[in-house]
Amino acid sequence: xxxxxxxxxxxxxxxxxxxxxxxxxxxxxxxxxxxxxxxxxxxxxxxxxxxxxxxxxxxxxxxxxxxxxxxxxxxxxxxxxxxxxxxxxxxxxxxxxxxxxxxxxxxxxxxxxxxxxxxxxxxxxxxxxxxxxxxxxxxxxxxxxxxxxxxxxxxxxxxxxxxxxxxxxxxxxxxxxxxxxxxxxxxxxxxxxxxxxxxxxxxxxxxxxxxxxxxxxxxxxxxxxxxxxxxxxxxxxxxxxxxxxxxxxxxxxxxxxxxxx
Amino acid sequence: xxxxxxxxxxxxxxxxxxxxxxxxxxxxxxxxxxxxxxxxxxxxxxxxxxxxxxxxxxxxxxxxxxxxxxxxxxxxxxxxxxxxxxxxxxxxxxxxxxxxxxxxxxxxxxxxxxxxxxxxxxxxxxxxxxxxxxxxxxxxxxxxxxxxxxxxxxxxxxxxxxxxxxxxxxxxxxxxxxxxxxxxxxxxxxxxxxxxxxxxxxxxxxxxxxxxxxxxxxxxxxxxxxxxxxxxxxxxxxxxxxxxxxxxxxxxxxxxxxxxxxxxxxxxxxxxxxxxxxxxxx
Numbered sequence: 001x002x003x004x005x006x007x008x009x010x011x012x013x014x015x016x017x018x019x020x021x022x023x024x025x026x027x028x029x030x031x032x033x034x035x036x037x038x039x040x041x042x043x044x045x046x047x048x049x050x051x052x053x054x055x056x057x058x059x060x061x062x063x064x065x066x067x068x069x070x071x072x073x074x075x076x077x078x079x080x081x082x083x084x085x086x087x088x089x090x091x092x093x094x095x096x097x098x099x100x101x102x103x104x105x106x107x108x109x110x111x112x113x114x115x116x117x118x119x120x121x122x123x124x125x126x127x128x129x130x131x132x133x134x135x136x137x138x139x140x141x142x143x144x145x146x147x148x149x150x151x152x153x154x155x156x157x158x159x160x161x162x163x164x165x166x167x168x169x170x171x172x173x174x175x176x177x178x179x180x181x182x183x184x185x186x187x188x189x190x191x192x193x194x195x196x197x198x199x200x201x202x203x204x205x206x207x208x209x210x211x212x213x214x215x216x217x218x219x220x221x222x223x224x225x226x227x228x229x230x231x232x233x234x235x236x237x238x239x240x241x242x243x244x245x246x247x248x249x250x251x252x253x254x255x256x257x258x259x260x261x
Numbered sequence: 262x263x264x265x266x267x268x269x270x271x272x273x274x275x276x277x278x279x280x281x282x283x284x285x286x287x288x289x290x291x292x293x294x295x296x297x298x299x300x301x302x303x304x305x306x307x308x309x310x311x312x313x314x315x316x317x318x319x320x321x322x323x324x325x326x327x328x329x330x331x332x333x334x335x336x337x338x339x340x341x342x343x344x345x346x347x348x349x350x351x352x353x354x355x356x357x358x359x360x361x362x363x364x365x366x367x368x369x370x371x372x373x374x375x376x377x378x379x380x381x382x383x384x385x386x387x388x389x390x391x392x393x394x395x396x397x398x399x400x401x402x403x404x405x406x407x408x409x410x411x412x413x414x415x416x417x418x419x420x421x422x423x424x425x426x427x428x429x430x431x432x433x434x435x436x437x438x439x440x441x442x443x444x445x446x447x448x449x450x451x452x453x454x455x456x457x458x459x460x461x462x463x464x465x466x467x468x469x470x471x472x473x474x475x476x477x478x479x480x481x482x483x484x485x486x487x488x489x490x491x492x493x494x495x496x497x498x499x500x501x502x503x504x505x506x507x508x509x510x511x512x513x514x515x516x517x518x519x520x521x522x523x524x525x526x527x528x529x530x531x532x533x534x535x536x537x538x539x540x541x542x543x
Contacts, residue, residue: 015267015268015273018264018267018268020268021264061264085378085379088276088381089276090380090381090540091378091540092277092538093277097264097275097276098275098277099273099274100273101273103276104276105381106379108379109379109380110375110379111373111376111379111380112299114303114306116306116307117306121305125298128292128294129295130380133294157309
């Protein structure tokens with residue numbers, strides 16, 4: 001079995017997400033100096049020499065149980081986001097598998113939005129992208145606008161919004177629905193203090209309504225505040241998995257910092 | 262007990278697994294609103310930048326038609342097909358629909374990787390949305406075409422109604438082609454470079470600005486081959502329905518229908534097969 005045995009009590013809970021020996025690999029063409037030196041004599045057709053396989057996630061396994069609120073930590077480029085996208089089924093997996101009782105949702109809707117169109121139209125589009133029906137999103141529009149605080153600007157094209165306004169709208173759209181398994185990746189609570197408070201409250205609410213939450217963050221304070229379990233991914237490998245305080249302390253030791261925030 | 266068995270025992274399903282085709286199509290149908298809204302909004306967004314906005318949808322093909330008419334009308338001279346302007350405009354408008362469906366369909370997945378990597382939906386909706394976009398652009402062009410026909414022919418016949426099933430078949434055909442080119446482009450981006458070339462060849466060969474019967478009449482084998490050319494079949498049937506002096510043949514209707522449903526079935530199956538692989542960074 002993949003999970004580390006913590007206690008007998010943990011294993012009597014229902015598993016909701018099982019990650020089994022997951023490998024995520026990116027094949028990219030290297031074009032930096034190192035690669036071209038090896039290329040000497042290769043000529044026009046030597047595509048293969050330039051090809052590098054980046055193993056972003058290496059044989060990661062763990063089991064998440066009902067009610068877990070899991071923090072994912074690790075340095076930049078450690079493979080956290082790749083792993084989360086693999087869990088959400090959005091990135092193909094090179095090896096192993098992810099099993100879940102419901103489709104995990106990655107919280108984020110920016111990719112579907114069109115800057116040339118008004119905020120209101122983008123709410124409709126973003127909502128439909130998330131899986132709302134037209135009726136559901138129409139019912140939620142006023143609340144979303146209010147949450148984002150954009151009543152005056154909602155009929156203006158999004159390309160005229162400041163980055164803060166756009167981020168608030170994106171979050172408001174993404175957070176308007178509850179999910180069974182939720183993956184929150186990093187800095188989503190942006191904007192001024194007032195909006196920050198509202199969005200953190202909303203995220204807490206979503207966590208309460210979701211069965212299971214993954215929170216990927218660099219803020220150890222948020223992790224310690226909200227997570228029941230922490231997984232540390234470093235260079236694609238699962239380094240540590242267990243009690244929040246223990247793992248965070250070990251991570252801080254590794255990076256040479258204290259938990260401030 | 263393997264992990265997979267353990268997962269199954271607790272009712273967990275493999276995430277990202279490609280659903281069986283019937284379920285996939287059902288999911289796509291349930292999310293159709295998203296695709297439709299994407300198409301409508303993408304057109305609005307594209308038009309918002311131009312001063313003339315949505316009028317370009319009609320203006321551009323009209324200018325194209327006029328330019329081709331002038332140039333080819335002069336070059337071919339006396340050998341012009343009868344009723345040249347209606348003949349030409351029918352071909353130009355319908356061909357541009359097929360051509361742009363294939364071109365935008367080809368990049369529908371590769372230029373939307375952000376969408377694919379952050380949201381869950383049947384990826385088939387992307388080429389579908391591309392083709393729908395082009396179809397929405399085609400409708401006002403058909404309107405303009407009918408106006409041109411009335412101006413030149415002063416005659417409206419019941420045959421015009423046959424355009425409805427014909428356009429439906431064309432849309433199905435375009436969708437099938439878009440699905441195939443979308444997946445091919447995902448695997449080999451270079452295909453994107455060849456598509457404009459293929460489009461040009463089809464344009465010159467399919468009798469859009471000349472009469473195939475007159476040019477290929479002396480070469481029975483070429484004529485036979487041309488009867489299987491889907492672009493020729495669609496445009497010829499449309500001319501038969503709309504333009505005075507041209508007739509339709511059941512044969513060509515059969516060719517249209519076969520190509521339409523053939524492309525659809527092959528396209529859907531081909532695209533669905535690789536559903537798990539879209540979004541991979543290669």
